[in-house]
Amino acid sequence: MDRRFYGKLVLRGKIRAVTGLHIGAQREISEIGGIDNPVIKDPHTGLPYIPGSSLKGRLRALFEVLVNSQLNNLKAKYPSLSNYSPGSCRPQNQENCGKFFNKRINRGWIHVCPDYNTALNCPVCRLFGASGNDSNFPSRVIVRDAFLTKEWQDKWRAGEPLTEAKIEVGIDRVTSQANPRTNERVVAGAEFEFEIIYNVEDLNQWKDDVKNLLTAMALLEDSYLGGSGSRGYGKVRFIFEGFEFRSAEYYKTGDKNHVISIKAENKSPGEILGEFDGLFSEVESKLGAR
Amino acid sequence: MEFRAILLRPKGPLTEIPKADTLFGAIASAVAVLYDNKAVEKLVDAFKGGARISSAFPYFNDTFYLPKPLSVELVDFGKEYGEAKRIRRAKYLDVRNFERALRLEPFEAPEMNVYEKVSIPRVVLDRVTNDSALYFWDEVRFREGAGLYFLYSGPDDVFRDYIEPAVRLLGDTGIGGKSTWGFGLFEPEFSKLKIDAPDSEYEVTLSNALPTKKPVLWRIFRKGGWSFERRKPKMTFIEEGSVVKNDPGRFEELDLGLSFRVHIYGLTFPVPTLLPDMEGLK
Numbered sequence: 144m145d146r147r148f149y150g151k152l153v154l155r156g157k158i159r160a161v162t163g164l165h166i167g168a169q170r171e172i173s174e175i176g177g178i179d180n181p182v183i184k185d186p187h188t189g190l191p192y193i194p195g196s197s198l199k200g201r202l203r204a205l206f207e208v209l210v211n212s213q214l215n216n217l218k219a220k221y222p223s224l225s226n227y228s229p230g231s232c233r234p235q236n237q238e239n240c241g242k243f244f245n246k247r248i249n250r251g252w253i254h255v256c257p258d259y260n261t262a263l264n265c266p267v268c269r270l271f272g273a274s275g276n277d278s279n280f281p282s283r284v285i286v287r288d289a290f291l292t293k294e295w296q297d298k299w300r301a302g303e304p305l306t307e308a309k310i311e312v313g314i315d316r317v318t319s320q321a322n323p324r325t326n327e328r329v330v331a332g333a334e335f336e337f338e339i340i341y342n343v344e345d346l347n348q349w350k351d352d353v354k355n356l357l358t359a360m361a362l363l364e365d366s367y368l369g370g371s372g373s374r375g376y377g378k379v380r381f382i383f384e385g386f387e388f389r390s391a392e393y394y395k396t397g398d399k400n401h402v403i404s405i406k407a408e409n410k411s412p413g414e415i416l417g418e419f420d421g422l423f424s425e426v427e428s429k430l431g432a433r
Numbered sequence: 434m435e436f437r438a439i440l441l442r443p444k445g446p447l448t449e450i451p452k453a454d455t456l457f458g459a460i461a462s463a464v465a466v467l468y469d470n471k472a473v474e475k476l477v478d479a480f481k482g483g484a485r486i487s488s489a490f491p492y493f494n495d496t497f498y499l500p501k502p503l504s505v506e507l508v509d510f511g512k513e514y515g516e517a518k519r520i521r522r523a524k525y526l527d528v529r530n531f532e533r534a535l536r537l538e539p540f541e542a543p544e545m546n547v548y549e550k551v552s553i554p555r556v557v558l559d560r561v562t563n564d565s566a567l568y569f570w571d572e573v574r575f576r577e578g579a580g581l582y583f584l585y586s587g588p589d590d591v592f593r594d595y596i597e598p599a600v601r602l603l604g605d606t607g608i609g610g611k612s613t614w615g616f617g618l619f620e621p622e623f624s625k626l627k628i629d630a631p632d633s634e635y636e637v638t639l640s641n642a643l644p645t646k647k648p649v650l651w652r653i654f655r656k657g658g659w660s661f662e663r664r665k666p667k668m669t670f671i672e673e674g675s676v677v678k679n680d681p682g683r684f685e686e687l688d689l690g691l692s693f694r695v696h697i698y699g700l701t702f703p704v705p706t707l708l709p710d711m712e713g714l715k
Contacts (some may be wrong), residue, residue: 148466148467149608151605155607156697167554168553168554179434185574186549186550186551187574187575187576187577188577194553195445195613195614195615195616196555196570196611196615199613199614200555200556200558202456204558207560208560211560224558230558233559233561233562244560244561248557248566248657249557249565249566249567250557250559250564250565250566251558251559251560251566252560252561253557253560254560271613284604284612284613285606285607285612285613285614285618286613287444287615288444288615288655338444340605343471365458371665381640389605391467391522393601394467394601394602394605395468395598397597397601398596400664421695
């Protein structure tokens with residue numbers, strides 16, 4: 144076991160809610176005529192935000208399903224995947240039964256490698272981390288809470304609503320009796336600032352990891368974030384601003400000359416993947432990656 | 434007395450407000466990442482030789498808060514009942530009132546609303562069936578303009594060579610739990626803070642500490658935790674605000690079966706304070 148540190152790659156940009164976005168909060172008080180399902184908001188400002196845990200969890204979930212689908216093709220590249228066959232241990236109700244979705248967390252079954260060395264050779268766990276039974280593998284990715292952009296905070300201060308109460312109706316199939324409920328959701332068009340930090344710990348793996356991360360982001364654009372996605376909620380777009388590579392030297396000295404800034408304004412994760420080698424050539428020569 | 438103040442402008446929530454032993458552990462880990470384990474030993478030696486850090490305390494804009502010295506709880510300032518209760522319950526005082534409290538002069542307790550502890554729901558989704566499992570996570574959120582800071586006292590080169598680089602790295606790594614969800618990330622800022630303290634042989638500690646002798650006034654708490662997947666035994670610390678007399682505190686060295694020894698920070702961060710003239714106290 145070994146762990147190294149070469150620097151941090153900071154990915155920055157905006158998340159635009161293309162359709163209404165609902166990331167639910169705990170309902171503390173039921174008011175008559177109140178909203179049944181409020182969205183999560185900062186307790187001080189009252190402004191909605193996207194928790195880092197929601198974003199990271201969704202990226203991981205989508206990427207796990209992708210890896211599960213391509214398990215046999217990926218075994219040569221990622222040795223740990225040879226331990227798994229596609230599917231979930233849920234029917235057997237036993238963790239690590241040999242299927243890919245192998246760990247139970249309450250009622251959900253997800254993929255987590257059981258120790259450090261297996262996680263190191265798994266595309267999911269070496270990126271998103273694994274809390275194994277024998278040893279952990281620390282996540283190489285940090286996903287920060289995404290707060291509203293300044294522009295949207297100003298709109299809110301100017302009186303523009305940031306959330307809407309959407310009334311939905313369940314209709315009894317026989318009697319046609321209506322059963323209405325209200326969902327709160329962040330209005331379409333709202334923009335949040337995202338920041339994802341990737342730790343460069345392995346010179347042979349960083350490019351692959353970052354490509355996998357961008358793939359997960361591209362998958363999310365064609366899936367949904369938050370609840371009620373199959374009813375059209377939660378379509379999001381990532382609009383990149385750029386990247387910053389902060390080398391270990393920068394942290395030691397504070398000298399900004401050891402930071403590489405890469406502009407990628409208004410690009411999507413798919414476009415970045417397409418231009419990956421060109422965009423990251425300077426980081427690659429700095430790291431001397433193989 | 435003038436100290437270096439390290440401001441941590443939060444970029445998201447924290448799991449809890451870090452105490453000095455947590456901060457030291459985070460700094461030592463960052464030093465190990467940036468340099469090596471030998472550098473950690475040098476850092477520990479520097480602290481054994483007199484360098485100190487305090488626990489983290491909140492700030493709001495230009496107002497810095499410090500823990501209320503326990504000594505004032507023995508003084509009857511004769512306030513109205515409501516006010517006396519508020520003063521007794523206050524955990525933090527701003528610097529000016531902290532200085533008054535050190536001199537046992539009447540002081541005010543601030544109405545603080547700079548951070549809030551909230552319980553946030555989290556969901557695990559089954560990858561196949563999307564069955565959800567709900568659980569809750571507590572977090573500390575700061576209002577705009579508010580954050581945390583801690584104090585450093587000691588040689589400049591130790592600060593330049595270890596503390597500053599470590600804090601820069603920790604800003605992008607996170608302090609405390611759940612950093613991969615963005616907890617504990619911050620923008621660092623390096624500043625200074627003056628505290629006007631009286632002459633006294635008694636001292637209030639601004640760090641949680643492991644005393645080497647019986648403190649003068651103290652409140653204790655037990656704290657364990659984890660270090661590199663090994664559980665640390667629970668240890669008894671005295672809280673910030675406790676009063677000691679000529680006690681530097683101590684490091685506790687633990688052998689957790691790792692390739693290195695784990696140093697638990699328990700040094701005091703002393704600021705002189707007066708003590709009320711009570712029988713048996715001095």
